[in-house]
Amino acid sequence: xxxxxxxxxxxxxVAIAAAAGVVLARNPVxxxxxxxxxxVNVAAIYVMLRAEFLAVxxxxxxxxxxxxxxxxxxxxxxxxxxxxxHGGRPLRRAVGFLLGLVLxxxxxxxxxxxxxxxxxxxxxxxxxxxxxxNIQAIGRELYSVYxxxxxxxxxxxxxxTVGALFLARPELIEERLAVAxxxxxxxxxxxxxxxxxxxVAELPGPHDNERKPAGGDRVLVMAxxxxxxxxxxxxxxxxx
Amino acid sequence: MIxxxxxxxxxxxxxxxxxxxRRELVLNMGPQHPSTHGVLRVRLTLEGEMVVxxxxxxxxxxxxxxxxxxxxxxxxxxPWTDRTDYVAAPSNNLGYVLAVEKLCGIEAPERAQYWxxxxxxxxxxxxxxxxxxxxxxxxxxxxxxxxxxxxxxLILDIFEKFxxxxxxxxxxxxxxxxxQIPPALPEMVRDFxxxxxxxxxxxxxxxxxxxxxxxxxxxxGIVEPEIAISYSLTGACLRGSGVNYDVRxxxxxxxxxxxxxxxxxxxxxxxxxxxxxxxEEMRQSIRIIEQCLDQVPADxxxxxxxxxxxxxxxxxxxxxxxxxxxxxxxVIKGFSPPKGEVYHAVEHSKGELGYYxxxxxxxxxxxxxxxxxxxxxxQSLPYMAQGAMLADVVALIGTIDIVLGSVDR
Amino acid sequence: xxxxxxxxxxxxxxxxxxxxLLAMAYMTWLERRLxxxxxxxxxxxxxxxxxxxxxxxxxxxxxxxEDIVPANADRLVFLVAPLLSFVLAPLGALVVPxxxxxxxxxxxxxxxxxxxxxxxxxxxxxxxxxxxxxILGGYASGNRYxxxxxxxxxxxxxxxxxxxxLSLVGIFILxxxxxLVDILRVQQRTLVLGGLELPNWFLLSQPLAFVLFxxxxxxxxxxxxxxxxxxxxxxxxxxxxxxxxxxFSFYFLAEYINMIVVSLxxxxxxxxxxxxxxxxxxxxxxxxxxxxLFFYVWLRATLPRFRYDQLMGLAWKVLLPLALINIxxxxxxxxxxxxxx
Numbered sequence: 001x002x003x004x005x006x007x008x009x010x011x012x013x014v015a016i017a018a019a020a021g022v023v024l025a026r027n028p029v030x031x032x033x034x035x036x037x038x039x040v041n042v043a044a045i046y047v048m049l050r051a052e053f054l055a056v057x058x059x060x061x062x063x064x065x066x067x068x069x070x071x072x073x074x075x076x077x078x079x080x081x082x083x084x085x086h087g088g089r090p091l092r093r094a095v096g097f098l099l100g101l102v103l104x105x106x107x108x109x110x111x112x113x114x115x116x117x118x119x120x121x122x123x124x125x126x127x128x129x130x131x132x133x134n135i136q137a138i139g140r141e142l143y144s145v146y147x148x149x150x151x152x153x154x155x156x157x158x159x160x161t162v163g164a165l166f167l168a169r170p171e172l173i174e175e176r177l178a179v180a181x182x183x184x185x186x187x188x189x190x191x192x193x194x195x196x197x198x199x200v201a202e203l204p205g206p207h208d209n210e211r212k213p214a215g216g217d218r219v220l221v222m223a224x225x226x227x228x229x230x231x232x233x234x235x236x237x238x239x240x
Numbered sequence: 241m242i243x244x245x246x247x248x249x250x251x252x253x254x255x256x257x258x259x260x261x262r263r264e265l266v267l268n269m270g271p272q273h274p275s276t277h278g279v280l281r282v283r284l285t286l287e288g289e290m291v292v293x294x295x296x297x298x299x300x301x302x303x304x305x306x307x308x309x310x311x312x313x314x315x316x317x318x319p320w321t322d323r324t325d326y327v328a329a330p331s332n333n334l335g336y337v338l339a340v341e342k343l344c345g346i347e348a349p350e351r352a353q354y355w356x357x358x359x360x361x362x363x364x365x366x367x368x369x370x371x372x373x374x375x376x377x378x379x380x381x382x383x384x385x386x387x388x389x390x391x392x393x394l395i396l397d398i399f400e401k402f403x404x405x406x407x408x409x410x411x412x413x414x415x416x417x418x419x420q421i422p423p424a425l426p427e428m429v430r431d432f433x434x435x436x437x438x439x440x441x442x443x444x445x446x447x448x449x450x451x452x453x454x455x456x457x458x459x460x461g462i463v464e465p466e467i468a469i470s471y472s473l474t475g476a477c478l479r480g481s482g483v484n485y486d487v488r489x490x491x492x493x494x495x496x497x498x499x500x501x502x503x504x505x506x507x508x509x510x511x512x513x514x515x516x517x518x519x520e521e522m523r524q525s526i527r528i529i530e531q532c533l534d535q536v537p538a539d540x541x542x543x544x545x546x547x548x549x550x551x552x553x554x555x556x557x558x559x560x561x562x563x564x565x566x567x568x569x570x571v572i573k574g575f576s577p578p579k580g581e582v583y584h585a586v587e588h589s590k591g592e593l594g595y596y597x598x599x600x601x602x603x604x605x606x607x608x609x610x611x612x613x614x615x616x617x618x619q620s621l622p623y624m625a626q627g628a629m630l631a632d633v634v635a636l637i638g639t640i641d642i643v644l645g646s647v648d649r
Numbered sequence: 650x651x652x653x654x655x656x657x658x659x660x661x662x663x664x665x666x667x668x669x670l671l672a673m674a675y676m677t678w679l680e681r682r683l684x685x686x687x688x689x690x691x692x693x694x695x696x697x698x699x700x701x702x703x704x705x706x707x708x709x710x711x712x713x714x715e716d717i718v719p720a721n722a723d724r725l726v727f728l729v730a731p732l733l734s735f736v737l738a739p740l741g742a743l744v745v746p747x748x749x750x751x752x753x754x755x756x757x758x759x760x761x762x763x764x765x766x767x768x769x770x771x772x773x774x775x776x777x778x779x780x781x782x783x784i785l786g787g788y789a790s791g792n793r794y795x796x797x798x799x800x801x802x803x804x805x806x807x808x809x810x811x812x813x814x815l816s817l818v819g820i821f822i823l824x825x826x827x828x829l830v831d832i833l834r835v836q837q838r839t840l841v842l843g844g845l846e847l848p849n850w851f852l853l854s855q856p857l858a859f860v861l862f863x864x865x866x867x868x869x870x871x872x873x874x875x876x877x878x879x880x881x882x883x884x885x886x887x888x889x890x891x892x893x894x895x896x897f898s899f900y901f902l903a904e905y906i907n908m909i910v911v912s913l914x915x916x917x918x919x920x921x922x923x924x925x926x927x928x929x930x931x932x933x934x935x936x937x938x939x940x941x942l943f944f945y946v947w948l949r950a951t952l953p954r955f956r957y958d959q960l961m962g963l964a965w966k967v968l969l970p971l972a973l974i975n976i977x978x979x980x981x982x983x984x985x986x987x988x989x990x
Contacts, residue, residue, distance in 0.1 A: 029788060033726065036781065056770040060814075064777025065807055068784065072803045075788045075796060133766050135827060210502070214516040215448035216458065222502035223484045267793050275882040289797070289957050378882045380874060380954025386688035452874055452953045630797070631883050631956045 008048060015041035028074045032067055039063045053135045267630075271300045275378045275634040278644030282621070284633060291633060294625035296618060301648040309597075309608030313574030314340055315414060315551075317608065322408035324612060325646035328367035330359040330399070331588045332646075333412035338493060339584035339595035340414050344549040344577045352416035352543065353494045354536035358429060359402070359411060360494075360586070361525040361532075365436065366395040367589035367641075368522050372443060375515070375638035379456050384446055391439045394432050401425055415550035416543040426533055433526050433533075440522055447515070457512035461624035461636045464509060468620070475591025476521065477617045477640060480506035480514035487587035499531050511639045518641075549575045574603035590614050590641050610649055614642040662743060669739050673905040674704035680946050687950035711901075714894035719791055722891065727789035731892060731899035734782025738906040740775045744768035745913045746830050746922060747931045768829040769821070772914055773814050776869055780806040782903060783871075783878060787888030798887025801957055802871070802878035808964035809868040809875075815972035816861035819979040820851050820918060829917055836921040850921040857975045859919045861968055863944075866915060868960070870907045873949035877957055912941035 018041065021034030039062050046055035128137045142150060210222040270281035279300035285293040305320050312320070321332040334356055341348065348356070369392040373385030396406040401422055403411045411417075447453045463473070468481040478485055486503040488496040504520035506513030544550055551570045552563040569575075579601040585594035591613025598607040617640045624636045678693065678700060685692025693700035718727055744765065765771060780802060787799025821827055824835045838849040852859050868875035879887040889900045916922055916937035923934045955963070 027723070029723070029726065029785075033781075033785065040778075052765050052767045053770070056767045056774045059774035060770065060777050060810075064774060064780070064810065068777075068780060068803055068807060071784055071788070072800065075784075075799065135766060212504070212520070214504075214520065215444065216454050216512060216516075218513065218516060219507060220516055220520055221482065221484075221505040221507065223486075223489070223505055224500075224502050265793060265797075267797075274885060286797075289801075376953065380876075380880070380882065381952065382684070382873075383688045383950050386690060390689055446951070447953075450953065452955060455959050456953060456956055629956055629958060631877075631880070631954070634883050 004048065008045065011041045011044045011048075014038075015045070029071065032071050032074055036063050036067050039067070051134060053138055269633070270297075276637060277374060277642055280618075280637065280642065280644055280647070282633065282637070284625075284630070286630060289630045291625050291628050291630065294622045294633065296621050298615075298618070298644075298647055301644045303645075303649070305649045306608055306610055309605055311604060313603045314577065314605065315574065317605070318412065318414075319408065319410045321610075322410055323645060324610060324649055325367075325588065325590065325593075325614065325643045326407060327370045327643055328363040328589045329407065329409045330363040330411050331367075331586060331593065333410065334360050335584065335586040335588065335593045336595045337412045337414055338586060339582055339597050340577065342584050343580060343582040343597060343599055344414070344547065344575075346415050346544050346547045346549055348416040348544050349541045350495070351537045351540040354532045355417065355421060355542070356412060357494050357496065357499075358529050358532045358536075359399075361529050362395050362398060362429070362432075364589040365522050365525050366392050368518050368525075369395075371518065371589075371638075371641045372515075375635070375641075376443075376447060378634045378638040379453065381446065381450075381453070384443055387439070387442060387446075391436065394435065398425070398428055398432060401428060413543070415545075415547060416541070418543055418551070418553075420542070426536075429529060430533060433530050436526055437523065440519060444519065448519075454512065456631075456635060457515060457639075458510060459508075460511045460628065460632050461639055462508065462510045463620055463624060467623065468509070471616070471620045471623065473591070473617050473620055474613050475588070475617065475641075476514050476517045477591065477620065479503065480517045481509035482506055487585050487592050491585065493584070493586060495535075496528075498535065499528050501528050501531075511635055514639050549577065576601055576603045585611070588613055590643070590646070591617060610646075612646040612649060614640070614644075614646045615649075618642050618647055665742060666739055669742060669906055669909060670902070672909055673902055674708070676905045676909060676942060677707070677901075678704050679942070680949075683943070683946045684950050687947070708898070711898040712895050716894040716896055717891070719891050721791035723789040723791065726785050727891075728896070730782050730786035730789055731889075731896040731903075732782075733785065734779060734903040735899040735906075737775055737779045737782065738903040739910065741772045741907075741910040742913060744771055744829050745910075745917055745934075746833050747934065765828065767827045769817055769827045769832070769918070770814075772829075773810065773817075776813070776907075777806065777810050779903070779907065782900070783888045786892065786900070787878075790888070790891035792891050794884045794886075795888050795890050798878040798880075798884045798890075801884075802888060804957075805868060805871075805875065805877060805960060805964075808961055809865045809968075812861055812964055812968045812972055813865040813869055815969065815976060816858045816865060817918065818972075818976045819855045819858045822976070822979050822983050823851070823854065829914075833917060833922045833924070837924045848921050848924060850919065850924070852919045852921075855919070855975070855979070857971060861972050861975070862915060862919065863941075864968060865964075866911045867945065867948065868964070870911055870945075871904065872908065872945055874952040874954050875960060876954065877960060880954055882954075908942060908945055909938065912938040912945075915941055 015038045018034045018038035022031045022038065025031040025034060039058060043055040043058045043063075046052070046058065123137055123141070128134050131137050131140060210224070211219045212222050214220045265286045267284045267286055268281065269284055270276040271279040276282065281297040281300065283295040283297060284291055303323070305324055308320055309317050318333055318336060321336045322329040325332050369388040373388035373392075376384035376388075399409050399411070400406045402425060403409050403419065405411075463471075463477070463481050465481045465483045468478050468483060473481075474485065474487075482505050484503065484505055487493070488501075489503055501524045504517045504524070506517050543553070545553055545556075548566070552567050556563040557567040558564075577599045579599055581596070581598040583594055583596045585592045587593075592611065593613055594611035596607075596609040596611065597605050600606040621636060621640060625633050628636065681703070682692040682700070693703040696702040696706045718724060783802045783806075784799045787795040787797075787802065790796075820832060824832050826832060832851075836849050836851060867873075871878050877887075878884070879889065884890070889897055892900060913934065916934055920937045920940075921933075922937070923930055
């Protein structure tokens with residue numbers, strides 16, 4: 001028995017230390033890594049509580065996807081853009097502190113009302129064993145009692161995805177590209193800042209040369225004589 | 241004093257500094273990068289993976305070949321031309337030699353002209369094989385490069401048989417060839433011509449209909465015909481866009497007007513079309529070589545010895561006083577072409593390779609200028625790269641088919 | 650507390666780790682020989698007979714090289730990242746069943762390290778953690794190529810993780826379990842199809858899922874044609890550009906061990922693992938895993954590389970809908986009870 005308690009303290013200690021690291025680290029990437037460490041330790045605690053599914057879900061969803069995305073963003077942020085380098089934001093700090101307190105109170109209330117008084121949940125171990133394990137138990141609960149919240153969450157996430165796509169819609173990228181193209185410079189042959197090329201006058205159409213299929217739905221025009229040493233393209237329409 | 245612990249500041253033009261937001265990433269690709277085909281450096285401004293600006297920086301392999309041309313005698317410059325585009329050395333020799341011959345009014349004997357064509361076409365195939373291998377390697381198809389280099393060895397064997405060198409051949413001489421053609425050579429070339437079509441089919445099996453290859457090359461790096469013309473592109477970069485211009489057809493040199501061959505033209509002007517065009521060019525080169533082998537006289541002079549600008553043959557030097565004196569002067573001082581300036585272009589594997597030579601009547605050129613196709617074609621890289629992805633840049637550098645020795649000269 | 654199963658598990662895990670390392674070493678040799686064969690070359694043949702000692706020579710070389718840390722690297726993360734990659738790689742193999750229980754010295758020994766009821770999800774979880782080695786390594790190198798490699802890897806792994814997971818859901822529906830041992834037991838039954846007796850392998854009842862899993866697994870292990878995070882010709886090895894010596898070798902080890910683990914899992918999930926004609930046993934698993942490994946090498950020698958946007962498009966526009974369709978169809982079949990699956 002003692003060994004399990006020891007392992008629990010080890011995991012809990014590392015989880016708390018890592019959680020402290022999240023707040024204390026100066027570098028946001030280090031914060032994210034600490035958060036991963038904390039999550040993994042919490043997942044291990046879940047395993048000790050025989051909640052394997054929860055543990056694995058925690059690792060896949062939180063550490064495997066969400067924090068990866070957070071890191072994705074953090075890697076692109078430059079240190080000097082962070083608010084700490086501009087004196088911080090006092091209002092946000094205050095609000096954050098308050099929200100933290102509220103969260104702490106909530107968690108404390110939940111623990112005090114349930115566990116300490118020893119009130120049993122709706123799924124005692126015997127009931128879990130009766131349906132064949134905790135995966136089955138979670139499945140039953142989620143898709144019967146909590147069906148409506150699940151559907152609502154799914155809808156919310158879908159809306160969020162569509163919203164994100166809208167915010168990052170490609171037209172904006174096109175606009176930015178157009179700005180860049182206007183200022184597009186070539187160092188080799190063109191004077192800087194000059195729009196490089198104006199299309200020359202309309203060119204005559206293709207010639208009746210032999211056409212040879214060349215693969216990939218393409219044909220090659222096989223020009224045989226020099227008489228049409230020309231500036232005539234072998235294709236009709238201009239692309240791009 | 242340069243502080244090497246600090247990163248080198250990238251000098252941006254004023255406009256770019258204004259647009260340079262924190263969203264953009266300046267990536268320095270090269271000169272030490274496996275896909276820049278040597279020492280090309282490309283300064284890319286990326287937004288995510290998308291290229292918003294692309295600045296090729298050249299000159300890392302500049303050896304001053306043009307300036308060297310102003311301090312060497314005419315015959316001594318031929319080895320330098322090997323070293324510009326070293327994957328197709330005979331074609332470079334040919335361009336220079338033909339320019340000097342035009343200046344001096346020499347015409348090489350028919351047999352030599354045929355062999356020059358054979359060697360130039362072999363060089364074209366060798367260059368295209370190197371291009372195909374490296375291009376495919378850039379896009380990620382590992383094996384093709386090994387196959388093409390395996391088959392290129394056969395061409396290098398032919399070169400070695402012919403002149404003793406494999407890469408920097410120094411093969412052509414002003415006035416023709418002073419060496420004899422080894423008797424086994426025609427059969428060797430014929431064997432190669434029989435073998436290569438099979439090999440080309442092998443490469444095409446791996447690439448032409450491969451969905452990933454199609455996805456990576458179709459619609460990428462489109463150059464419209466009028467844009468291609470205004471960038472003065474030549475070679476497959478121009479013909480891939482469908483413009484019918486091939487120096488061999490437009491201004492026939494050597495005996496190309498006696499040969500029946502077709503010039504493939506693309507229809508969409510993208511990377512895939514340039515790929516198809518070059519592969520077809522290899523097939524056409526095989527046809528040209530076969531026709532040359534059929535038509536070339538088995539016997540006959542290889543050097544235009546009747547001209548005064550050509551070094552006399554050994555037996556005449558040893559028997560006549562006049563030729564001995566000429567030989568002495570040729571070796572000690574070189575020959576002096578008439579005053580004048582001349583430009584001669586050949587269809588190199590990469591495009592129009594032109595040599596412009598100004599002679600002031602002395603044994604060394606007053607000015608030599610190389611119009612190298614790679615250098616001119618490279619200018620289209622920024623145009624093709626705008627709005628492309630980072631991985632496309634690699635494919636685009638490949639499709640232009642540059643050799644940095646020729647770009648920087 | 651009963652210590653014995655714990656000790657046996659640890660012992661078996663230790664043996665497994667060593668076998669994996671050995672297999673990885675010879676996987677590198679095999680890959681080089683095979684690619685050489687594909688490419689009309691000879692490959693390493695100087696160190697020992699048929700070059701069999703080459704992996705050892707490589708290891709000695711890599712370990713004895715200088716361990717360079719770039720000046721503008723994030724030092725701590727830079728040093729830890731390859732270890733992370735390496736430690737997480739073999740963990741997936743812990744849930745692979747290598748056979749039925751055998752009796753050693755009068756004791757029942759299970760030929761797997763652990764049998765948790767979420768084994769398949771555990772494999773996915775370990776795989777999704779493995780990306781941290783790549784991301785952190787790429788970020789910490791302080792090199793823009795590495796950073797780009799890390800960014801590519803992030804997007805790629807998240808997308809293909811989804812496909813990988815969803816491709817397995819059909820199997821979960823058919824077996825009603827997430828445990829690899831249970832999944833294996835179901836596959837050891839016989840499938841009677843029109844008088845023909847076939848093994849009940851999920852390759853036959855879930856062919857679409859098999860293809861999806863195969864593609865996603867190649868992407869998940871960063872192998873050609875999905876090797877974008879380390880594309881030599883674009884990103885110059887991407888996230889491990891700046892690594893040298895034994896830290897580089899850790900990434901290398903991790904990549905190959907990942908390949909082997911994924912092959913073992915694929916063989917267990919779709920090809921019936923240890924099930925086979927004549928005598929069931931671990932050799933069948935080895936043969937099947939080898940088929941996958943050969944397939945990996947074959948792909949690398951043949952195919953060009955995808956572009957980043959095409960890669961993402963493939964995952965989200967092709968593979969993901971197919972996986973969802975597969976789940977729907979499997980669910981309906983299960984619901985209506987067609988066939989005796």
